[in-house]
Amino acid sequence: MSTELETDLEAAVERRRNFAIISHPDAGKTTLTEKLLLYGGAIHEAGAVKARRAQKKATSDWMEMEQQRGISITSTVLQFEYHNCQINLLDTPGHQDFSEDTYRTLAAADNAVMLIDAAKGLEPQTRKLFEVCKMRSLPIFTFVNKCDRPGRDPFELLDEIEQELGLQTYAVNWPIGMGDRFKGVYERHSKQIHLFERSAHGSKEALDTVVDLGDPRIEQLLEQDLYYQFKEELELLDGVGAELDLDQVRSGKMTPVFFGSAMTNFGVELFLNYFLDYALKPGIHNSSVGEVAPTYPEFSGFVFKLQANMDPRHRDRVAFVRVCTGKFEKDMIVNHARTGKTVRLSRPQKLFAQDRESIEEAYAGDVIGLNNPGAFAIGDTIYTGQKLEYEGIPCFSPELFAYLRNPNPSKFKQFHKGVTELREEGAVQIMYSVDEAKRDPILAAVGQLQFEVVQFRLMSEYGVETRLDPLPYSVARWVVEGWEALEKAGRLFNTVTVKDNWGRPVLLFKNDWNMHQVQEDNPNLTLSAIAPVG
Numbered sequence: 001m002s003t004e005l006e007t008d009l010e011a012a013v014e015r016r017r018n019f020a021i022i023s024h025p026d027a028g029k030t031t032l033t034e035k036l037l038l039y040g041g042a043i044h045e046a047g048a049v050k051a052r053r054a055q056k057k058a059t060s061d062w063m064e065m066e067q068q069r070g071i072s073i074t075s076t077v078l079q080f081e082y083h084n085c086q087i088n089l090l091d092t093p094g095h096q097d098f099s100e101d102t103y104r105t106l107a108a109a110d111n112a113v114m115l116i117d118a119a120k121g122l123e124p125q126t127r128k129l130f131e132v133c134k135m136r137s138l139p140i141f142t143f144v145n146k147c148d149r150p151g152r153d154p155f156e157l158l159d160e161i162e163q164e165l166g167l168q169t170y171a172v173n174w175p176i177g178m179g180d181r182f183k184g185v186y187e188r189h190s191k192q193i194h195l196f197e198r199s200a201h202g203s204k205e206a207l208d209t210v211v212d213l214g215d216p217r218i219e220q221l222l223e224q225d226l227y228y229q230f231k232e233e234l235e236l237l238d239g240v241g242a243e244l245d246l247d248q249v250r251s252g253k254m255t256p257v258f259f260g261s262a263m264t265n266f267g268v269e270l271f272l273n274y275f276l277d278y279a280l281k282p283g284i285h286n287s288s289v290g291e292v293a294p295t296y297p298e299f300s301g302f303v304f305k306l307q308a309n310m311d312p313r314h315r316d317r318v319a320f321v322r323v324c325t326g327k328f329e330k331d332m333i334v335n336h337a338r339t340g341k342t343v344r345l346s347r348p349q350k351l352f353a354q355d356r357e358s359i360e361e362a363y364a365g366d367v368i369g370l371n372n373p374g375a376f377a378i379g380d381t382i383y384t385g386q387k388l389e390y391e392g393i394p395c396f397s398p399e400l401f402a403y404l405r406n407p408n409p410s411k412f413k414q415f416h417k418g419v420t421e422l423r424e425e426g427a428v429q430i431m432y433s434v435d436e437a438k439r440d441p442i443l444a445a446v447g448q449l450q451f452e453v454v455q456f457r458l459m460s461e462y463g464v465e466t467r468l469d470p471l472p473y474s475v476a477r478w479v480v481e482g483w484e485a486l487e488k489a490g491r492l493f494n495t496v497t498v499k500d501n502w503g504r505p506v507l508l509f510k511n512d513w514n515m516h517q518v519q520e521d522n523p524n525l526t527l528s529a530i531a532p533v534g
């Protein structure tokens, strides 16, 4: 390797941090993202992310459906510089656009920020996303948000994380009071108190005054009962809490916890500083030729997300690639592992909010958007040099199921072609009844929007109008041991068996409770929420 390239790659990896936020709707993801971007200088005023979104909606010719629904299907990769680091924030679609893409984004992330509402604690979407992080052993940084509002006892929140997620916690800072009586946070490492002062006119930026723990003014600054409560909590925390162990953090077993308030921008900078120190840099990936380091001199990466019809005039698709090794350069020619073809990566894009901006180069940990209609499917590897292939992105448990009907027999061919292509691309999972008489495909999706996208695209790209007949299930589990073990298990209650696209057995349940019941009654069956691509 030329020493120049070597130095270039090492420096690039050293500077990079990449993460995704996992949270439940309304926990404050948009607000936190905005504050982080403010620190990075990527935007200059609070409110810009939302405003930009609204403005784009009004003026652009985004996908018809996006306009009809008035929501954003597009998720974005936000890149910003902070303290000489380049931070890549991979947006995880939430709200109505929660879909399998949300999980897949985590396959491209090196770190996760778990954002929790102080009043609500762990919520369903966060738990689900956590499971994917756990599978990948991602380091998880917890931000307990909305401390300026009445919230739950912080010890109780830590306990919930430990008990329910099996993650050890280490509180990096500690809130003094909550809600109306929120006075600030105590930073344990520096032994300093950051005082929270609501700024004049109740405006949204908080002032941050720093005082040492030993400072005699503290007793006066805090009301007496709060002061004693704080001292007591601190003793308890030091007494019962685990020590910070960075190896444990980086292997996803311990989560550093930060308390703050995104809306008032309190505790966000503190969080960001620690995050830069503790987070994993782009690391080693497993591939068909073994482990490859991010500084490996050849370029490689994998597709983790495809977005269709961003521009209806061109019906183009953007393939989002996570760069794993080497250096990407505009117009470079790469090999496509699955098809063996060569592809020229022209018109690469970096995405900021919904603006497209051309990029010249990218390194491990970065995400690039490629404009090559039809060339790519989820999980595909592209590379230069010696052939290598990454492990691919697994299938995640769908939560919505519906028969997809084609009422017009003369359109059978187009229907079949459309369903096959959309499945291959990763737009939706397809399952089939084990009853040979029921041949219609069952669409299986993580979010409702996936159904709508499939129906919309079948209509607009294949000319087939379809009908959906929803099925009353919400949980799917692959039977890891296969058909024989399933048959041996005998009759199972409150579940139906279907087969996935590769003929593997999948059990569908109405709810988690039924699933747990079957699992308890059949300890010999391994029921998995995640399955490798067949």
Ligand code: GDP
Binding pocket: 023, 024, 025, 026, 027, 028, 029, 030, 031, 032, 145, 146, 147, 148, 149, 260, 261, 262, 263, 264
């Ligand atoms: P998202 O759905 O996770 O993206 O959540 P948003 O960022 O849109 O926030 C949801 C609501 O919570 C909005 O009304 C925010 O203004 C509010 N919010 C977010 N962070 C805070 C906070 O730290 N304190 C308070 N009081 N409200 C917050």
